[in-house]
Amino acid sequence: MRYIGGKTKLLSEIENMILKKVNNHGNKIFLDLFSGTGVVAYHFKKYFKVITNDSLYFSYILAKGYVTPNNVPKFTGLIKLGIHDPLDYLNNLSGQMGFIESNYASDSNGRMYLTPKNARKIDDIRLTLDLWLNKKHINHEEFEYLLATLIEAVPFVSNITGTYGAYLKHWDKRAFKDLVLKHPILYNNNKINESFNSKAENITHSIRADICYIDPPYNGRQYTSNYHLLETIAKYDNPVIKGVTGIRRFDDNETSDFCKKSKVYNAFKKVLVQVNCKHLFLSYNSDGLLNKEQIQEILLSVGIPETYDFMEIEYRRYKSKIVLKPKVNEYLFYIEKQNHE
Numbered sequence: 001m002r003y004i005g006g007k008t009k010l011l012s013e014i015e016n017m018i019l020k021k022v023n024n025h026g027n028k029i030f031l032d033l034f035s036g037t038g039v040v041a042y043h044f045k046k047y048f049k050v051i052t053n054d055s056l057y058f059s060y061i062l063a064k065g066y067v068t069p070n071n072v073p074k075f076t077g078l079i080k081l082g083i084h085d086p087l088d089y090l091n092n093l094s095g096q097m098g099f100i101e102s103n104y105a106s107d108s109n110g111r112m113y114l115t116p117k118n119a120r121k122i123d124d125i126r127l128t129l130d131l132w133l134n135k136k137h138i139n140h141e142e143f144e145y146l147l148a149t150l151i152e153a154v155p156f157v158s159n160i161t162g163t164y165g166a167y168l169k170h171w172d173k174r175a176f177k178d179l180v181l182k183h184p185i186l187y188n189n190n191k192i193n194e195s196f197n198s199k200a201e202n203i204t205h206s207i208r209a210d211i212c213y214i215d216p217p218y219n220g221r222q223y224t225s226n227y228h229l230l231e232t233i234a235k236y237d238n239p240v241i242k243g244v245t246g247i248r249r250f251d252d253n254e255t256s257d258f259c260k261k262s263k264v265y266n267a268f269k270k271v272l273v274q275v276n277c278k279h280l281f282l283s284y285n286s287d288g289l290l291n292k293e294q295i296q297e298i299l300l301s302v303g304i305p306e307t308y309d310f311m312e313i314e315y316r317r318y319k320s321k322i323v324l325k326p327k328v329n330e331y332l333f334y335i336e337k338q339n340h341e
Contacts, residue, residue: 010330011043013313014213014283018044021309021334022211022279031209031277033200034216035059038067042187048211049191053203055256058151058227058234060197064141065148066184068193073145077137086138086146087181090125098123099238103246104229111246113167113229118157118179125150125181126236149181151230156180163226166245199256201267204274212277216258216268218288224250264289265298272302280337286329295333303335310334 022028030048032041036059041050045067052063075086083089097120105119106112114122129146132138138146159168159175196203200216224231228247232239239248257267268290272280280303284295292310300308313330 008039009315010283010313011040013311014040014281014332015043017309017311017332017334018211018213018279018281019047028210029208031207031212033204033212033214033271033275035063035067036215038063040213040215042067045187045189045193049189049193051194051196051207051209053196053198053200055197055199056224056227056231057197058230060195061144061148061151061234063195064144065146066152066186068195069141069145069186070188070190070193071186072183073142075138075142078132081137087149087183090128090146091181093121093124093128095120095124096127098127099236100126100233103241111167111244112159112169112171113164114158115175118175121179122150122154122233126233130236147234149184151234152184153179153181154230154233158229164229164245165226200271201274204271204276208276210277211279211281212275213281213283214271214275215283217256218258218285224255259289261289265294268295268298272298275337278336280335282333284331284333286331292331295331299333299335303337307336308334
């Protein structure tokens with residue numbers, strides 16, 4: 001999945017630093033506090049028990065479907081109905097109109113996020129998943145697994161440049177592909193992995209980990225707006241939407257202080273003080289609201305100064321028509337926390 005700030009291309013550098021700083025990997029707990037698509041937590045399942053957290057529900061669902069499970073659910077209830085592979089069944093649904101087609105497909109409202117065919121199929125799948133759950137044909141674990149496959153499939157047929165802050169005014173050929181759900185490749189680390197759906201500042205005090213990886217939002221654009229359509233598909237709650245792009249209405253409790261210039265420093269300070277871990281790793285970006293000196297200042301105030309480490313990586317940035325500089329520097333910080341348990 002294309003995702004702003006995604007770390008797929010930086011995993012080797014992140015891994016090298018973490019394995020250099022952390023010994024005896026097998027019994028350690030790895031907390032990914034702003035997990036996004038879950039790519040970092042998934043990568044480190046081979047070394048650690050992983051715990052993910054994200055305030056966005058669709059990110060939480062991706063973690064519940066792709067990161068924390070070690071095996072494909074059994075789907076015993078569906079097998080009793082004669083459905084042996086639920087993805088085959090869902091992929092063959094003909095489609096029925098619902099909230100997504102009514103609001104995000106061009107034939108009905110001019111919003112060209114999805115073709116009517118794919119939007120209708122998304123609606124049908126979501127309605128079917130809710131029906132199965134309500135009738136107890138599937139349990140919550142199975143529901144989250146299936147919903148994650150839908151969330152993962154949507155960007156491959158979305159008529160966007162990368163986020164859902166806007167749609168293209170012409171049809172990209174990608175939009176005409178058929179929506180197809182696929183089983184994820186799961187990694188079994190034989191550990192009980194966990195996922196949470198909360199703001200970081202509301203959960204750091206209650207989770208203990210050996211390693212905490214923090215990759216917060218870095219600019220002023222709220223992820224709630226950038227990925228509003230995936231959030232609506234995940235929740236399927238018929239929200240109040242607004243504007244040309246049909247962004248769902250978010251209240252202040254759902255937005256992040258890490259995206260607010262006036263609040264980001266204190267937000268960093270609060271989370272880094274509260275987080276209960278020994279090894280603290282932090283990713284940030286040279287285009288971020290804070291500069292590296294400010295982040296260093298905060299880290300040195302919560303950690304042991306002699307353990308502080310920093311590296312800077314140049315890489316080609318996330319593509320967008322409004323981007324002026326094709327390259328950006330990624331910062332990776334480390335410090336051992338003071339007074340960790």
